[in-house]
Amino acid sequence: MSLQTEKKFEEIFRMHFRELHGYAYRFLEDTDVAEEVVQQVFLKLWERDWEKLIHTSVRAYLYRAVYNESLNLLKRNRLKKQYETYQSQHVAAEGYNDGSDTELKKQLHAALSHLPEKCRTVFEMSRFQELKNQEIANELNLSLKTVEGHMTKALRHLRIYLVDYLTVLVLTLMFGL
Structure with a gap:
């Protein structure tokens, strides 16, 4: 990345960080989490060829990215x-774990x-060791880019491999089947 591009990025960061933080705070109601979300958006932007990526105004792009990142965090x-809640109620009611965690771990291990x-x-380092x-x-x-490619491939594989099991698990959680 050229020095000029870095300076432009820094200028954009300084210009928009505070207002984006306030915007994220409206959704998240936690100043530290809002700061992390905004930093994550800028980090993702930095990692990509951001000048070619943005086809609208930078401000509009950043607001949309912060909105999406905030909603994704709230959903997770x-x-x-x-x-x-399900786990605590289920374990309290049953007095033991019915093995759904164990079964999920077995399914995950088989998929991996x-x-x-x-x-x-790469997947295990990311998800189990929590490395960036x-x-x-x-x-x-x-x-x-290679690491990102491996993660994309792994997540796609797991999504396909575990779809039936996870569908049953979600239905069980939602409806107590």
Whole structure:
């Protein structure tokens, strides 16, 4: 990235960060989380060829990105809470875990075993060791784009491989079947 592009990016960051933080805060009602969301949007923008990526105004693009990132975070948190509530109620009612966690782990392990070794390693480092893509790239001596490609491939594979199991699990969580 050229020095001119870096300066332009920094200028955009400084110009829009505060207003985007306020916008994210309206959805998230947590100043730290709102800051993380805005930083994540700028990080994703930095990692891509952002000058070619944006076809509208920069401001409009950033607002839409913060909106989407905020809603995605809220959705993930809501699903996580629903699952935790279900788990706590189910374990309390049954007095034990019925093995759905164990079964999910078995299904996940089976799905991961069908992935190529590098792809599986990248996924496990990302999801189980909670490393960022850049950290994985550095540790495995891969490019960031290669790591992103492996993650995309792994997630697509898991989505396809686990669709039946996850559908049953979600229905069970939602309707207590």
